[in-house]
Amino acid sequence: MGAAADAATVQAVRAWSGPEGTRIVFELSGPADHRAFALTGPDRVVIDLPGSTASTGLRLDEAKGAVTALRTGARPGGELRLVLELNQASKPKTFLLTPNEQYGFRLVVDLPPAAAAPVVRRAPQSSTNRGRDVVVVIDAGHGGEDPGASGRGGAREKDVVLAIAKKLAAEVDSQSGMRAILVRDGDYFVSHRKRMEIAHEARADFFISIHADSYRDPTAKGATVYMLSEKGASDEAALLLAQRENAADFIGGVSLADKDQMLARVLLDLSQSAALNASMSAGQRLIRRMSAVTPMRRREVQQAPFLVLKSPDIPSVLVETAYISNPREEASLRSAKYQSALAAALRQGIVDYFAANPPEGSYFAMNPTAEAPSAVRHVIARGDTLSGIAARYRVSSASIRRTNSLRTDVLRVGQVLTIPRG
Ligand SMILES: [Zn+2]
Structure with missing residues (x-):
């Protein structure tokens, strides 16, 4: 010695x-x-x-x-x-x-478990005239040893995002032509590499990672939708966020052997541009639907180098649902009502995406009219203005006036407006 x-x-x-x-x-x-x-x-x-x-x-x-x-x-x-x-x-x-x-x-x-647990996943349906179900892999961020961000009221990111992910899975499974797979369904840690492996094994058509944001200023608020960037980030805040989320493997615990495999996989990711275009298209549709239920911090899809989004062939987005560091949004994140509304909006955004970009042989390809995107409806809340709503959904005030046959810009609380396509 x-x-x-x-x-x-x-x-x-x-x-x-x-x-x-x-x-x-x-x-x-x-x-x-x-x-x-x-x-x-x-x-x-x-x-x-x-x-x-x-x-x-x-x-x-x-x-x-x-x-x-x-x-x-x-x-x-x-x-x-x-x-x-x-x-x-x-x-x-x-x-x-x-x-x-x-x-x-x-x-x-x-x-490890005594015997490797058999991987039980339903085989994709192949009834030829109906078309196969598209597979949506839903990834609740963090878990187990890695709690993610925490709110002042004690909410933990890993818990609220799991609740939202489970509600989204139920929404997806209730939708014709789609089925959901949850990356984790309990409180345990899953490495970035394993999250992507689950998506690949499931032959995912879409991957959505659910998170909650955090910032030292407790007034920071709103949801943000991210996709992978090939180089750099939309801004400094996006880069810092990606670094924080990417640190999950160090907090949750991945041994060096696993990290080497991770690196090998990332180096193989050379042809991502098709998946990146699809991710952008999906992200925009999610933002449009989310805008009806939650304030958005950004109305464009943001880009940052998130490890968990690095699947070369699967359209992938990461949703920061709200700021857990903002007491009001922390309360929302904990409320079953908000979780359900958000899950429904995400499901609608995913349906809109597949209706516009149906994978070959899928239910959406075989039934092009069945899932034509439904209109986004906005319920007028106190303080809403026509110009504010137009900005929120990135459409013109004139087109909202036209779609809803409005004679005046005066809005009533509770009035429902149909939002035209942007
Ligand atoms: Zn997170």
Whole structure:
């Protein structure tokens, strides 16, 4: 033994369970050497940390996935032993994460499921005259060890975006010719690479990633729709946002081996322009529908280098639904009513996109008139003006007047206007 081993205090422990297995995260006061191995009869995983200690009261709050309990003990020679008791045999994979904005050093122990869970996905329907269902992959951002942004009232991005994603999936599944696949349906972490793999395995026709924005100024508000940019970002704020969202892998925890594969995939992404044009087209339609239910921070699709949007052949957008850092919008994000209204608007935007750009052999290609885009309807709220509404939907005041046969610009609260196509 040459240099002294790294040793630390194990300060806290968290556990997460998902389809990829169970993840246990130990918070450390600094880097620590460790050795992990599995034992049977009963099944358990042992992690030895030479020279390290555990904070008093270090305990796992509840059983999670494969882990039923955590025991700690001091071994001769000043070695800390952590024992994870399991309800099934599992070979541990461990790695150390270095500090980031949110956390200090962490030791991650991943326990894959005993047998690889069979991937059960419905095969695309191929009834020839009806056309196949288009597949919409819905990605709730963050999850598990990575909470995303937080509101002053305690809302966490990972929770509100999952609620919206589930509502959107139900909307999509209720629509003729479409079916939804959720990237995650619980509180666990999924790497960027895995999110894209799920979309590819599902042969997604469209990928939508749902997030909530955050800014130090609590008055910042409104939704934004993003697509991948080939180079640079729309503006500095978009670049900073992409950097923050891309950091998820470091917060949620991806070992170096996974990162190398990620890089290899990104380098292969050479021919994205067709998917980028489609993403722009879809993003514009989403904005049009979202404008009826929420203020938009930007009325054009913004561009930034988001890792999760890097699928070369799948039209992909990322929606920042609202500012969780704005107390009013945080309350909206938590409200089931707002979540439902937003999910319905997103579904309409996706239908508009497929009606205009039907994939070959799909229901939308076989039934071109069935899903002709319905008109956007705007319900007049207090303070609405004709010019304000025109700007919001990027149409002229004159065309709104014409479509609705308005004799005057005076609007009544509750009045419903049909918004002409821009
Ligand atoms: Zn996010």
